[in-house]
Amino acid sequence: MGGVRETAEREVAQAIAVRLKIEREARGWSLSDLAERSAVSKAMISKIERCEASPTATVLGRLSGAFGLPLSVLLALAERAGERLARRDAQPVWTDPETGYTRRSVSPPNGGHFELLDVMLPAGVCVPYPASAFAFQHQQIWLLEGRLDFTEGERLHRLEAGDCLQLGAPSDCVFFNPGPDAARYVIALTRC
Numbered sequence: 001m002g003g004v005r006e007t008a009e010r011e012v013a014q015a016i017a018v019r020l021k022i023e024r025e026a027r028g029w030s031l032s033d034l035a036e037r038s039a040v041s042k043a044m045i046s047k048i049e050r051c052e053a054s055p056t057a058t059v060l061g062r063l064s065g066a067f068g069l070p071l072s073v074l075l076a077l078a079e080r081a082g083e084r085l086a087r088r089d090a091q092p093v094w095t096d097p098e099t100g101y102t103r104r105s106v107s108p109p110n111g112g113h114f115e116l117l118d119v120m121l122p123a124g125v126c127v128p129y130p131a132s133a134f135a136f137q138h139q140q141i142w143l144l145e146g147r148l149d150f151t152e153g154e155r156l157h158r159l160e161a162g163d164c165l166q167l168g169a170p171s172d173c174v175f176f177n178p179g180p181d182a183a184r185y186v187i188a189l190t191r192c
Helices: 002-026 031-038 042-049 057-067 071-079
Strands: 093-095 102-105 114-121 126-129 137-145 147-152 155-160 164-166 173-176 183-191
Touching: 002 031, 002 042, 002 057, 002 071, 031 042, 031 057, 042 057, 057 071, 137 147, 137 155, 147 183
Parallel strands: none
Antiparallel strands: 093 102, 102 114, 114 183, 126 173, 137 164, 137 183, 147 155, 147 173
């Protein structure tokens, strides 16, 4: 039984090592850059990435903080690293019980830095988000059906089917469907 547990622990350690390297390289950071941002030594980061050392919770907390990710997200990304196909039936859907707004996560749960979301906003529904919801990511909105008024800070963008908007710097935003039918749009985002 110990052999199975040891194998599982090695697999988790390897997944964490791979995820840390992916997160670092996706940002274009050197080992020194990550060491400076996280207050973890360059030598320790190198050992972790080569799976020669197992990081403590404190070290993982510092590294995830440097990436702008909660530790739970970093670990979840590591655990799902091998999943590259997201079948429609397995794509998680969340529905706001108050407005009927639905959000389907289309992308595979492999923790890639690119994510697609399929959103349906019922007619007359308004959904506000604080600027903090847009921190550490770049987004584009591609309206597939209906109409969408998107307020970004003080600026109003009126989108029609087929329009694609790239969001600016994080600011308070409001999604509003002024049309008589549901608006359906895709949000494409990358984490910084």
